[in-house]
Amino acid sequence: MLSYRAHLRKMKHQINPDNSIDYQLRMIRHPAKRSFASEDERNLRGKSIKSEDEILEPMNQYIGQKVKIEFQDQINCVACGRKTNKSFGQGHCFPCLQNLAECDTCIIKPELCHFDQGTCRDNDFAESHCNINHSIYLSLTSGMKIGVTRQVQEKTRWVDQGAVQALRVMTLRRRYHAGLIEAELAKEMQDKTNWRKMLKNDVDDRDLEDEKTNVLARVRSFIEEDIFDEDLSYVLEEAEVLSETTEIQRLEYPVINYPDKIKSFNLDKDSVAEGTLNGIKGQYLIMDTGVINLRKYGGYLVSVDLG
């Protein structure tokens, strides 16, 4: 049996040429304390820092074996490292929730981007994360949904949400533009994942290529009807050029047994999650006794026993 005692992060994963996915449990032994007062410190954000002593444990090998995760009653913010009694926005302390650009409402609702008003929390973050190419995509998690993500990490996003198929629909030059269009589309289409159905592998039979054609037609009509304050006509010119080569990404998760009923562990209420690992999908470990969303527990100090 292998044991660790460290702070959880979201799992890493890699898509193999046959579309199967290999997961790695990622943990940090010693979260480095840092403020975001200087630009240099802000630039460290999100990068893995060797001094934090990162653990990356391949997880597929433990499927069919015992796994135990026990919360040690300590949470350190995933951004600044300070101790916090409560986790906000997947592992942040309250000051970081209030101050960091990645915790702003416009990250969840990109149509509310306020960079152009000059009130962005962090212009460097905006230039590196928001004012870059974004994708509007279709994915099949349980039902079909529409979503927005940075193009450089779209495959990571699809795996994190547990999609079994996904397809880029178009490329936008800014997160804000993607958000404006997606918010219109979401009035007519689903934009949320039903995580219970996703974990049961209860997936609708939908053709993403057909739906992409429909979505492009809807976007064309939005722009022709001039419903946006921004001039987004470039989207139509670029849509064909930038998106024509994309094809459906299929994803196969390492799961030997999907649950019929979903019971989810909550480490805040009951500190132990323990069972036989039946598989991994999205950011969830699926055990015979229940499921646990590891992303929700970013920053939590836990002991983990594997095998």
Ligand SMILES: [Zn+2]
């Ligand atoms: Zn913090």
